[in-house]
Amino acid sequence: MKRLLLGALALFITNAGFAQYTNESKFKQLKEELPTPNVYRTGSGAPGPWYYQQQADYTMEITLDDNKQRISGEGTVVYTNNSPDPLNYIWVQLDQNVRAKNSETQQIKKGSISDKMSYKSLEYLFYDFDGGLKIEHIVDENGKKLPFYINNTMMRINLPKALNKGESFTFGMKWWYNIQERAKYGGRSGLEYFEEEDNYLYTIAQFFPRMAVYNDVEGWQNKQFLGRGEFALVFGNYDVKITVPSDHVVGSTGTLQNAEEVLTKEQQNRLKEARKSLDKPVMIITESEAKKAEKGKAKDTKTWHFKAENVRDFAFASSRKFIWDAMGVKFGDRTVMAMSYYPKEGNPLWEQYSTRVVAHTLKSYSKYTFDYPYPTAISVHSDRIGMEYPMICFNGGRPEADGTYSATTKYGMISVIIHEVGHNYFPMIVNSDERQWTWMDEGLNTFVQYLAEMEWDKDYPSRRGPAYKIVDYMKSQPTEQVPIMTNSESILQFGNNAYGKPATALNILRETVMGREEFDYAFKEYSRRWMFKHPTPADFFRTMEDASATDLDWFFRGWFYTTQHVDISIDNMEHFQFDSQNPETNSKADREKASKQRFIGDMRNDTALAGKTVVEQDESMRDFYNDNDEFTVFESDKKKYNDYIESLSDDEKKLLNSGLNFYEISFSNVGGLVMPVILEFTFSDGNTEVQHMPAQIWLKNEDSFTKVFAFEKKVTKVELDPFLETADTDRNNNYYPPQQEPSRFELYKRQQRESKNNMQKAGK
Structure with missing residues (x-):
């Protein structure tokens, strides 16, 4: 018995020893972090044979009250359960409730007192806007009231009986809410008031109760909307009628069904002409016509009817101020309508650029993903906003009152249009969960936005994409960063983390790690696999590897799961040549070397002891x-x-x-993030040579390595990351011989910054 106990104890100690070991290698696989592949999502990153997604079809009648600035709605939802699970209740998103006085968002706002502060710092204490959806009723298809429960921005509807696989449930709803003024209360949608004409421009979204996602990953995605983490939504078909003042023009998700009722004959003809115009926009409503319309206010109404198929959301814009232009974009035998709606305040910028940018975005994004599948793509101009919905987006970029604008305004407008139209691909079609993973739509979209910007103008001043633009963020204090794989509400430095860093990571993958051909193929494969589906981060990571035969776990782990940065150092370089062992050659070289090594004592003795040494005075001593x-x-x-x-x-x-000539170069990984090593050698004749080493060179030692290089010519300089492609945060250790890169500083007493509106300064 004693022997058995000792044996068991030895086994326990042995197992305990193994249990304490953890593989901390930067090259270990992501298996611990990623979910186990299954019949819903495969190990290749593709949808599995049992993959499913729910469907929600909407029929709605919406009224915009231009006097009260209010939206009222009534409609039905047909919800189809395609999951294998019986559902006893369904969850609906009430995102407008973020604006309710007692919302959780208002409760968690923070503030502090300082000697000098503005009202803005404490306005949350005096928030008095009567926001939020006012639910009048939820009924079944027979008009019988259904029990429901509202928890902040989520509403649970209790079903009369379990909804089984393949079954549909129809319910009706009636609601209303007050539209907030964006300039005062912020928000992704709302109204802009033009005091001079007493007119409004409405960009309306999140305006109806929207079905939450139910899937194999999380069950119900009913995480509360706090204002930052955007939306997880269900695909479906929409049939929507929008009643507005009769002098308003409406742009919307979907295709207009009753053009003959809401457009003049001339406008209908212009729209037909625009479909055929593939090189420039055609004006449907001119600026002079819009100026005339905004001077009056109609008392009667008009109903615009739109239908949209297989979309995850619905939004619209309405105003009597709208100028409207459009052009066609060909995809095979289909013509997509690129369109813009904007007030006169947007000109001359918007008339010159907006619709052309929309068309360019569709062409560019389609090249890297899939042909744009929807019938329209609309850009609407509003104040200080950039927000996306299927087929329609709301974008800023407004010139000065005199029509001039700065380069920042121009390129900011073009960039936001590219970005928001690009969101049709991510996440409107490749439908990731924005409530959980902001980077899956913002980061991927910002990356393709960068590609589209480069195709717009080779000298385009892109804010994000190139590796060197993320360096300042990557080397910031650890307390100022979180990994990319962080929930939306917990992200620090939102723009850098969710937009800039993932976009830069993908750009480095494309340009430095994988190469354009392999990356583009894999990225397109991911986009096509997950069109009109709900991908997760694992699906993206796995597909990029599966379609390229490239092990990228080390890259995704470092860039997406840590806050480490790139800082590779050239620590030392030794120059070697073969020892030929030729005694005559070696002797000559050694003698020359010795003659150059003069020591101060010898140099002084040459003078002080000249002719005085014993050997010099007595030949017999030789x-x-x-x-x-x-x-x-x-x-x-x-x-x-x-x-x-x-x-x-x-x-x-x-x-x-x-x-x-042989050169032994020692490198160290200061920043912690393993990356490829790119070196540029400069030779004595002035010529250069670039050598690339993949990240796997760090496999055996992630902290340092030494490598030998051989050249016919002598090396005079070595530079690490010469083309700024790895986001190396300290270039002072990127050279041999060492050299310092200067940093800029300015005097503490700053002068008043000059206006950057050079067009205005030039009197143009």
């Missing part, structure tokens, strides 16, 4: 060693050398006589 030193070559040395040469093979003789 012997063999006074006439032969360590550098003297004897016949025996020559014979030994000749015998050595004869013992070498032809290849060895060739290498020995090559005259190659």
Whole structure:
């Protein structure tokens, strides 16, 4: 019995020892972090044979009250359960409730007191806007009231009986809410008031109760909307009628069904002409027509009817101020309508650029993903906003009152249009969960936005994408960063983390790690696999590897799961040449080297002791060693050398006589993030050579390595990351011989910054 106990104890100790070991290698696989593949989502990153997603089809009648600035709605939802699970209740998103006076968002706002502060700092204490959806009723298809429960921005509807696989449930709803003024209360949608004409421009979204996602990953995605983490939504078909003042023009998700009722004959003809115009926009409503319309206010109403198929959301814009232009974009035998709606305040910028930018975005994004599948893509101009919905987006970028604008305004407008139209691809079609993973739509979209910007203008001043633009963020304090794989509500430095860093990571993957051909193929494969589906981060990571045969776990782990940064250092470089062992050559070289090594004492003794030493005064004190030193070559040395040469093979003789210069270079990983090592060697004749080493060079030692390089010519300089492609945060250790890159500083007393509106300064 004692022997058995000792054996069991030994086994326990052995197992405990193994349990304590953790593999902290930067190259270990992501298996611990990623969910186990299953019948819903495969190990390749593709949807599995049992993959499913729910469907929600909406029929709605919406009224915009221009006097009360209010939205009222009534409609039905047909919810289809395609999951294998019986559902006893369904969850609906009430995102407008974020604006309710008692919302959780208002409760968690923070503030502090300082000597000098503005009302803005404490306005949350005095928030008095009567926001939020006012639910009048939820009923079944027979008009019977359904029990429901509202928890902040989520509403649970209790079903009369379990909804089984393949079954649908129809419910009706009636609601209303007050539209907030964006300039005062912020928000992704709302109204802009033009005091001079007493007019409004409405950009309306999150305006109806929207079905939450139910899937194999999280069950119900009913995480509360706090204002930052955007939306997880269900695909479906929409049939929506929007009643507005009769002098309003409406742009919307979907296709207009009753053009003959809401457009003049001339406008209908212009719209048909625009469909055929593939090189420039056609004006449907001109600026002069819009100016005339905004001077009056109609008392009657008009109903615009739109239908949209297989979309995850619905939004619209309405105003009597709208100028409207459009053009066609061909995809095979289909023509997509690129359109813009904007007030006169947007000109001249919007008339010149907006619709052309929309068309360009569709062409550019389609090249890297899939052909744009929807019938329209609309850009609407509003104040200080950029927000996306299927087929329609709301964008800022407004010139000065005199029509001039700065370069920042121009390129900011073009960028926001590209970005928001691009969101049709991510997440409107490749429908990731924005409530959980902001980077899956913002980061991927910002990356493709960068590609589209480069195709717009080779000198385009992109804010994000190139590696060097993320350096300041990457080297910021650890307390100022969180990993990319962080929930939306917990992200610090939202723009850098969710937009800039993932976009930069993908750009580095494309340009430095994988190469454009392999990356583009894999990225397109991911986009096509997950069109009109709900991908997760694991699906993206796995597909990029699966379609490229490239192990990227080390890259995704470092860039997406840590806050480490890139800082690779050249620590030392040694220059070597072959020792030919030729005694005559070596002796000459050694003698020359010794003659150059003059020590201060010897130099002074040459003068102080000249002619005074014993040997100089007494010749009898000289012997063999006074006439032969360590550098003297004897016949025996020559014979030994000749015998050595004869013992070498032809290849060895060739290498020995090559005259190659060998350089042993030592590197260290200061920042912690393993990355490829790119070196540019400059030679004595001024020519250069670039060598690339993949990140796997760090496999055996993630902290440091030494590598030998051979060249016919002598190296005068080595530069690490010469083309700024790895986001190396400290370039002062990127050179050998070492050199310092200057940092800029300015005097504490700053002068008033000059206006950057050079167009206005030039009087243009």
